[in-house]
Amino acid sequence: MFWGMRERDLFSNFARMRREMDQMLGGAWGRTAYVSRRSSGFSPNVDVYYCGDPQRAVVKVDLAGVSLEQVGIEVSGRHIAIVGERPVQETEGRVYQQVEIPSGPFRRLVELQVEVDADRAKATYDDGVLRIELPLRDPEETTHRVPIGRE
Numbered sequence: 001m002f003w004g005m006r007e008r009d010l011f012s013n014f015a016r017m018r019r020e021m022d023q024m025l026g027g028a029w030g031r032t033a034y035v036s037r038r039s040s041g042f043s044p045n046v047d048v049y050y051c052g053d054p055q056r057a058v059v060k061v062d063l064a065g066v067s068l069e070q071v072g073i074e075v076s077g078r079h080i081a082i083v084g085e086r087p088v089q090e091t092e093g094r095v096y097q098q099v100e101i102p103s104g105p106f107r108r109l110v111e112l113q114v115e116v117d118a119d120r121a122k123a124t125y126d127d128g129v130l131r132i133e134l135p136l137r138d139p140e141e142t143t144h145r146v147p148i149g150r151e
Contacts, residue, residue: 041085041102041103041104041105041106041107042086042102042103042104042106043106043108044061044062044063044082044106044108045061045062046059046061046062046082046108046110047059047060048060048110048112050114050136054135054136055135055136056116056133056134056135056136057112057114057116057133057134057136058131058132058133058134059080059082059110059131059132059134060129060130060131060132061082061108061129061130061131061132062128062129063084063086063125063128063129063130064128064129065086065087065101065128066084066085066086066128067087068125070084070085070086070087071083071084071125071130072084073121073123073130073132075116075118075121075134076118078111078112078113078114078115078116079109079110079111079112080110080112080132080134081107081108081109081110082106082107082108082110082130082132083105083106083107083108084105084106085105085106086102086103086104086106087103088103088104089101089103112134114136115136115137116134116135116136116137117134117135117136117137117138118134120134120135121133121134121135
């Protein structure tokens with residue numbers, strides 16, 4: 001019990017120290033984060049789930065403000081890469097109070113827990129959400145028997 005109390009105190013002290021540092025250096029850190037985010041792009045949010053009959057993997061990607069022509073999907077084994085770019089907002093004549101919507105190039109990698117059939121994948125884009133449906137690969141298609149010979 002003593003260790004749990006001590007551990008909690010350490011974390012509360014750390015949280016307090018971080019708040020104080022954020023208040024003291026907030027302006028400088030905020031600008032640095034904004035500049036680095038703008039130059040390096042961003043990583044869109046993703047939901048992944050499995051459903052249906054026949055079973056399929058569904059990957060939903062939040063791409064609000066991204067033109068469909070700027071998006072590409074690559075499937076390799078259990079990995080899916082979603083690539084594209086959200087254009088930088090026009091800034092001429094504007095004084096921003098707050099900038100939280102990231103822009104620039106992105107490449108989001110998703111690793112699935114199952115084998116999928118990339119040849120039968122389908123993707124739709126509606127209201128800023130990219131939805132990729134990937135049928136699961138039949139385990140018998142990827143399993144090969146290896147004959148054992150005698151020497």
